[in-house]
Amino acid sequence: xxxxxxxxxxxxxxxxxFATNGAQARSTDREQPIVIxxxxxxADNRKQVTVYRGDVVIxxxxxxxxxxxxxxxxxxxxxxxxxxxVGKPAKFRQLPDDKEHYMxxxxxxxxxxxxxxxIFLLGNARYGEGQDKITAERIVYDSRRGRVKAExxxxxxxxxxxxxxxxxxxxxxxxxxxx
Numbered sequence: 001x002x003x004x005x006x007x008x009x010x011x012x013x014x015x016x017x018f019a020t021n022g023a024q025a026r027s028t029d030r031e032q033p034i035v036i037x038x039x040x041x042x043a044d045n046r047k048q049v050t051v052y053r054g055d056v057v058i059x060x061x062x063x064x065x066x067x068x069x070x071x072x073x074x075x076x077x078x079x080x081x082x083x084x085x086v087g088k089p090a091k092f093r094q095l096p097d098d099k100e101h102y103m104x105x106x107x108x109x110x111x112x113x114x115x116x117x118x119i120f121l122l123g124n125a126r127y128g129e130g131q132d133k134i135t136a137e138r139i140v141y142d143s144r145r146g147r148v149k150a151e152x153x154x155x156x157x158x159x160x161x162x163x164x165x166x167x168x169x170x171x172x173x174x175x176x177x178x179x
Contacts, residue, residue, distance in 0.1 A: 107121035
């Protein structure tokens, strides 16, 4: 059974600035209502965290975040300090202004740290826009500086226990522009 919640406290989604090429999130998305669906929702005002569990879906305009569990941490002014989504995988998508393709990301764990404007994609991470994509074990996006860092798995081994030739490596695919 899904619980449909409209809670204005959650997600002033700078969690949505995933573009590596300077594209910004759709400017009108922030003007749209935030709709959160989950099997359960629990707010702990003392710890300043709200936890959503069970096929969580967060939508605001073209933005969509899904995960098995989502934690939203906030301060005394009800400002988001940290957002975490976990899943197999946790997913993100949004259509940027003046773009025809969605920005998409997925990872086992996604974290947004508001104080540093950092977004972490951790475990089986993938970021893309259209057919261009980055895959790595860990991708960190610094939205303040417009920097992306992708990191390979430190000690990748194949199923035979041998050093793997391609697992655990950063992989970037850039499609040629159409004329």
